[in-house]
Amino acid sequence: MARMTPEQLKARLDKAAKRIIPSVEKGMDLAALNIEAKAKLNCSPGSSPYSKAPFDTGLLRAEIYHQTEIHGTQVQGFVCSPTEYAEAVHEGTSRRAGRPFILDAIVSERDATQKILAAHLSEGLEAV
Amino acid sequence: MVVAITAAIITALKANTALTTALGGSFIYPRSREAVAQIPGVYLTTNTETSACRPGYLSARHRDCRQILQVDVFDDGTAAQVDTLADLVDRALFVATLAGVRVEGRVSRSEQFEADTGRHHVALRYALAYSLQD
Secondary structure: OOOOOHHHHHHHHHHHHHHHHHHHHHHHHHHHHHHHHHHHHHOOOOOOOOOOOOOOOOHHHHOOEEEEEEEOOEEEEEEEOOOOOHHHHHHEOOOOEOOOHHHHHHHHOHHHHHHHHHHHHHHHHHHO | OHHHHHHHHHHHHHOOHHHHHHHOOOOEEEOOOOOOOOOOEEEEEEEEEEEEEOOOHHHHOEEEEEEEEEEEEEEOOOHHHHHHHHHHHHHHHHHOOOOOEEEEEEEEEEEEEEOOOOEEEEEEEEEEEEEEEO
């Protein structure tokens, strides 16, 4: 049986946390990409859950993107839409109810996101 | 069921005198997708609803459901006024007793200003959980 002091255990766990980050980042990138794809489907006529898909020129759909950032030991995934009118479409206005194409994608892909992150986390732990 | 939940939430919000006083009346409605909102007004929309069969569904017919509820608050006064209204909606929803429905928390809050109409808008989203028996 390996024996170690609390300080040694802490150092080892800190090292393990750093080692699994690349694997978790890969998983987060994949999960965010999956949500991006679903958000784009939400903006496509024929596959949109809304009575009228938020689609006219295709700009809103085309500009949706994802990115992953690492801050210390935190891995954050983002799905963004930089289009000028994206917020008005997503949140709604006084003239039209919102069509939250990104939030709905996050909610509907929750199980898939958990599976992807769990798979990459265990992959990272195995490598430690 | 969504209709029943929305109705129960509207009733709970209308029963909150602090909110109705600040609004100047019981201007709390379910949102119709295409309709223009009355100002001031509080509008409720269901964003997403998901459900999963509980183990033993074949005999008991229980389903656990989750819903994202969007509450839009509109006013043509100042941003501070619409913020106050949104805070009152927040408080009213968290203290409301809704039979069989659990408000799990607020998912998001965002503020917009419609420059062409001069209206302020706060969009609040809440996660609700409830059970159904088919």
